[in-house]
Each structure stands twice: as structure tokens, then as C-alpha cells.
Amino acid sequence: LAPKYLRGKKLLITAGPTFEPIDPVRGITNHSSGKMGFAIARAAAEAGAEVTLVSGPVHLPTPRGVQRINVQSAQQMFDAVLPLAAQQHAFIASAAVADWRPALTHEHKMKKTEGGATAPTIAMTENPDILAAVARLPQAPYCVGFAAESEKLAEHADAKRRRKGIPLIVANLGPATFGRDDNALLLIDEQGQRELPRNDKLSLARELITELSQRL
Numbered sequence: 014l015a016p017k018y019l020r021g022k023k024l025l026i027t028a029g030p031t032f033e034p035i036d037p038v039r040g041i042t043n044h045s046s047g048k049m050g051f052a053i054a055r056a057a058a059e060a061g062a063e064v065t066l067v068s069g070p071v072h073l074p075t076p077r078g079v080q081r082i083n084v085q086s087a088q089q090m091f092d093a094v095l096p097l098a099a100q101q102h103a104f105i106a107s108a109a110v111a112d113w114r115p116a117l118t119h120e121h122k123m124k125k126t127e128g129g130a131t132a133p134t135i136a137m138t139e140n141p142d143i144l145a146a147v148a149r150l151p152q153a154p155y156c157v158g159f160a161a162e163s164e165k166l167a168e169h170a171d172a173k174r175r176r177k178g179i180p181l182i183v184a185n186l187g188p189a190t191f192g193r194d195d196n197a198l199l200l201i202d203e204q205g206q207r208e209l210p211r212n213d214k215l216s217l218a219r220e221l222i223t224e225l226s227q228r229l
């Protein structure tokens with residue numbers, strides 16, 4: 014049985030991709046499976062926390078004891094997270110949120126016009142940064158971000174940590190982890206770095222939760 018490091022603590026977690034609609038049948042998304050975030054939610058619940066999981070569209074069962082809120086777009090994720098954030102002890106942003114969305118969603122399916130007309134251009138607009146917004150709250154919970162970088166991992170991840178104003182960032186030690194059941198992580202905070210060597214995502218999630226409990 015897991016030690017109840019997080020008894021009495023409230024944790025809010027985001028997971029999975031977002032889906033940004035273009036029209037009623039199309040949209041922009043990414044390959045995030047949600048597995049890391051769901052593993053963290055499970056590990057946190059096992060450690061006795063009261064867990065709310067805000068998830069984009071994924072094919073994963075809800076971990077036992079976890080309250081799940083399903084969303085599609087980044088704006089919906091923002092709208093679900095912000096009203097809950099100030100009541101939490103910690104916020105873990107593991108979702109792969111789209112940075113951009115189509116500026117407008119067509120009400121009806123975009124039709125390919127007969128006779129080979131020109132291809133449409135999709136104008137994009139910026140999505141809100143959920144993690145940075147939570148970190149800016151006067152009653153901000155302890156915020157944990159994730160970073161996937163293709164080069165200068167530690168340096169770029171730490172720069173991201175400072176830019177978003179968060180105490181802890183978790184960098185994915187590549188190669189691409191989308192959909193895989195294992196990963197390797199680098200934890201970076203003001204004190205320095207700690208590597209969590211390659212392991213299955215649930216084991217890594219439990220180690221991350223142990224680290225987090227020492228900081229709450």
C-alpha cells in the first residue's frame with residue numbers, strides 16, 4: 014500500500030492533447046496520449062490526495078478515486094481549470110495544450126468547391142497559457158510544468174520555468190515519448206536538477222509525487 018504522503022492535499026492535473034475545431038468535422042490536435050498525466054493522477058490518489066483531472070480527448074480509463082472533467086479545446090481547459098485553481102495545494106500541467114487555434118470555427122463543414130478552387134487559408138490566434146495564468150494567481154497553488162525540448166534540454170526547460178513563474182519543471186528526456194509506456198524525466202527547480210531514469214510512467218509518476226509531497 015502506498016504511503017499517504019498527500020493526505021488532506023488537493024491536486025489539480027491537466028492531461029492529454031487539446032482539440033481545436035476548424036469546422037464541425039475537422040480540427041487541429043497532437044499526439045499526446047495522456048498516459049503521463051493519468052499516471053500522475055493515479056499516483057496522487059494512491060498517496061491520499063483529492064485529485065481533479067482535467068483531460069483533453071484521450072482513450073484512457075479514469076483512475077480510481079479521481080474526479081475527471083473532460084474538455085476538448087485549450088479555451089475549455091482554461092475555463093475548467095481557472096475557477097478550481099486557487100483552492101488547490103498543487104497544479105500539475107501535463108497536458109499538451111495547442112499554442113494556437115483557428116481564429117474562427119466554421120459553423121458548417123467547409124466544402125471543396127467544384128472545379129478545383131483555391132485551397133483555404135486557416136487564420137490562427139493564440140490560446141491562453143493555462144499554466145502561466147494559474148502561476149500568476151494571488152493564491153497560486155504549487156505549480157509544476159512539463160517541457161519537451163528538442164535541444165539544450167535543461168537550459169531551455171529552466172528558462173521556461175522562469176518565464177512561466179513556476180517553482181518546478183519536468184523535462185522529458187527524449188526521444189519522443191508520445192504514446193509510450195515509459196519515459197525518463199529531469200526535474201529542475203531553483204535548487205538544481207534531479208534525473209528520474211527511464212522507467213514505466215506509473216513508477217515515474219510515483220517518484221514525482223514523492224518529490225512533490227516534500228515540497229508541499
Ligand code: C5P
Binds near residue numbers: 108110112
Ligand atoms: O510553452 P510550452 O507549451 O512548451 O509549455 C509547456 C507547459 O506549459 C506544460 O506544462 C503545458 O501543460 C503548459 N501549457 C499550458 N497552456 C498552454 C501551453 C502550455 O498550460 N497554452
